[in-house]
Amino acid sequence: MAVKTLTIDGTLLSAREEQTVLQAARDAGIAIPTLCQLDGLSTVGACRMCLVDIEGTGRLLPACTTRVAEGMVIHTKTERLQSYRRMIVELLFAERNHICAVCVANGACELQDLAIEVGMDHVRFDYLHPECSVDISHKRFGLDHNRCVLCTRCVRACDEVEGAHTWDVAGRGTAARVITDMAQPWGTSETCTSCGKCVQACPTGALFIKGMTVAESRKDRSEIGFLVTAREKKQWVV
Amino acid sequence: MDLNELIELAEKEILGRKPLRIRICTAAGCLSSGAKAVKQAMDAAVQAAGLGEQMEVSEVGCMRLCCEGPLVAVDPENTLYQRVSGDQAASIVASLNGGGPPSATKGDFSQPFFTRQKAIVLENSGLVEPERIESYLAVGGYQALYKCLRELTPAHVVEEITASGLRGRGGAGYPTGVKWGMVAKMPAERKFVVCNADEGDPGAFMDRSVLESDPHRVLEGMAIAAYAIGASQGYIYVRGEYPLAIRRLETGIRQAKRLGLLGSQIFESSFDFKIDLRIGAGAFVCGEETALIHSIEGQRGVPRPRPPYPAESGLWGCPTLINNVETFANVPAIIREGASWFASIGTEKSKGTKVFALAGKIKNTGLVEVPMGTSLREIVETIGGGAPDGGTIKAVQTGGPSGGCIPASLLDTPVDYESLARLGSIMGSGGMIVMDQTTDMVDVAKFFMEFCMDESCGKCIPCRAGTVQLHRLLSKIGSGQGTSHDLATLESLCEMVKHASLCGLGQSAPNPVLSTLAYFREEYVARLRDHAEGNGRASAAQSAAL
Ligand SMILES: Cc1cc2nc3c(=O)[nH]c(=O)nc-3n(C[C@H](O)[C@H](O)[C@H](O)COP(=O)(O)O)c2cc1C
Ligand code: SF4
Ligand code: FES
Secondary structure (H helix, E strand, C coil), X not given: CCEEEEEEXXXXXXXXXXXXXXXXXXXXXXXXXXXXXXXXXXXXXXXXXXXXXXXXXXXXXXXXXXXXXXCCEEECCCHHHHHHHHHHXXXXXXXXXXXXXXXXXXXXXXXXXXXXXXCCCCCCCCCCCCCCCEECCCCXXXXXXXXXXXCCHHHHHHHHHHCCCCEEEECCHHXXXXXXXXXXXXXXXXXXCXXXXXXXXCCCCCEEECXXXXXXXXXXXXXXXXXXXXXXXXXXXX | CCHHHHHHHHHHHHHCCCCEEEEEECCHHHHHCCHHHHHHHHHHHHHHCCCCCCEEEEEXXXXXXXXXXXXXXXXXXXXXXXXXXXXXXXXXXXXXXCCCCCCCEECCCCCHHHHCCCCCCCCCCCCCCCCCHHHHHHCCCCHXXXXXXHHCCHHHHHHHHHHHCCECCCXXXXXXXXXXXXXXXXXXXXCEEEEEECCCCCCCCHHHHHHHHCHHHHHHHHHHHHHHHCCCEEEEEEECCCHHHHHHHHHHHHHHHHCCCCECCHHHCCCCEEEEEEEECCCXXXXXXXXXXXXXXXXXXXXXXXXXXXXXXXXXXXXXXXXXXXHHHHHHHHHHHCHHHHHCCECCCCECEEEEEEEECCCCXXXXXXXXXXXXXXXXXXXXXXXXXXXXXXXXXXCHHHCEEEEHHHCCCXXXXXXXXXXXXXXXXXXXXXXXXXXXXXXXXXXXXXXXXXXXXXXXHHHXXXXXXXXXXXXXXXXXXXXXXXXXXXXXXXXXXXHHCCCHHHHHCCHHHHHHHHHHHHHHHCCCCCCCCCCCCCCHHHHHHC
């Protein structure tokens, strides 16, 4: 196993060559904000929260999809990166109807955590207030498009870990929506196994367990990573 | 098929020509202005005059001056007629048979629009019949492929393309030979060649025209590429909005297969190469190479982060060479004439020619092929004839929604990849839209932003949610409701979207805003609500509205 040495935020560290910059940073206790990444799932580099500045590349790269390389010098918290991250979170809040006070995930929401982390005290952009539907046709779970950030973690959890591929994305741009089967009510889906992995993977209150109160509604987002590690490495570690 | 047979077929085609040949453009531009009816009337007129022995009527491709279509040319004199209608057909035929001058309007092949152009990609366009392979063979078609298979090793072909200095015509200008070399070096068993014919930017129709006018040239270029990199399967990803290009490609592939120029054991060598079409459903983002690959694989057409680049991992994980239509169309000429010939045309870093689709407020709209390094002024003023109806040119937009607006004061800029990028625009695939003094630059920026917003795939947040907000800010400023605070937000959002988006669509979406801000900032400032009263010059749109 080859080892690479690199510098992240001034700290010289080593990483295994197959690791991503994000994994190497986390191993060294350096936190990089993420949203679309979830341990156990493939990475898509979509949310752009984890963008880092790697000297000599001339562009910003997502830490979650970028492999470590020998001698890399990486900055994860420049003023520019911080301002981009804050703007991305603002854009998400403006895009749909994220009203924490009436959200089932209040207090257990990664979007909310990110807003606090990036210091979002107000939103500079117009709230778009789109009309979004809520699908409660499934007997155990619900989908609230108002809260969806299109991270596609549900899509990947269902496809890669459960193997059902009930979820997908339809539509384009800001009109894109996650769908079940052929864009039909979740309750009528023939592929859904009701395993609930999508609900656990969801960072916000978009996917929820019906009948739970805000206080009860704590998701176990490490479940997917736990399952995959158990499967692939035969290690039952949390 | 061997070389002798190929040459025999070419000679037979040339010998079979009748003394007089009437060429009618049947590319999409002229078809839409009635070329089909002209063709029928011409056939009938020849028949009625009993001149079938001396005259032939051929359906050819684009003759470039699309705004004057339907275009008809008559050989051997090479006389051009423009805006020809069906009822003028008989008079043209009669004039060739010793009658008086025809009632059709004569065009002029000696005007600068034609004489200042240099044809490589379009060398056969308007001359060969796109639906007859024999016609392509008559101009030496497929002999470059023969030369590669019989005289050059794959490595030599890559070297030749590298030495020519050819760069990708799909937008980014990546050196073609270097890309071919990378794919060639990959040790994989299966590799693919893909031709990007998605051409989704508004105002661009170069690739469509090449495919409709000279499809075999692209097929031959792809086959040469396949030989060079070691692929046996190719795909052409062509947008569904181009039915004629699709039909002509299908016909071309069928004819080439029948002659053993595509398929198994081409020219009786061990080289196999098959080409299939994949029809896009009209999403701009599917022109982005990784989205295009997903689309061919049958998945949702969304981009993914690179690396890995398709050269390493493309279609079904195999090394894949993706080039633009025009890039492939250059290849047979480079092999035929040699790399040093090609490298002698253009500038130090941009070799060869570039085809532009000239449109907007310009006298001559149509296709223009010029050597790299030609000035914008030469293209729009000399070749394009300047703004019509006594207007003055205000700006030239290159690169479509990913490009920028270059003000008239910079028209002496040579068109090459670096010069355009330095001005905040890009060469792009070749759309060139001319704007006159009545054009409102905030509106232009808003138009392109609306396009990007509608075409954003929605995968990454900066582009998906950012373009919507940019569009709102532009609407707000455009309608006189914006403040200097909004302008500042617009600028910082542009910067973020440009640097944080996942693919080229989002990364370049702010370019039209940034370039109009750089050169026409006063048009933005003049309509801010908190802009000091009194010195507020009425903008073009406001004065137009008054
Ligand atoms: C949003 C977007 C749209 C694109 N559309 C096209 C297109 O329509 N045709 C094309 O050849 N390249 C297009 N490209 C560029 C391709 O990704 C790719 O770079 C090109 O096909 C490579 O060919 P070349 O090296 O011959 O230029 C597009 C890129 C982006 C980001
Ligand atoms: S930049 Fe736009 S088009 Fe490209 S991946 Fe992001 S959302 Fe999709
Ligand atoms: S966590 Fe890396 S892009 Fe979303």
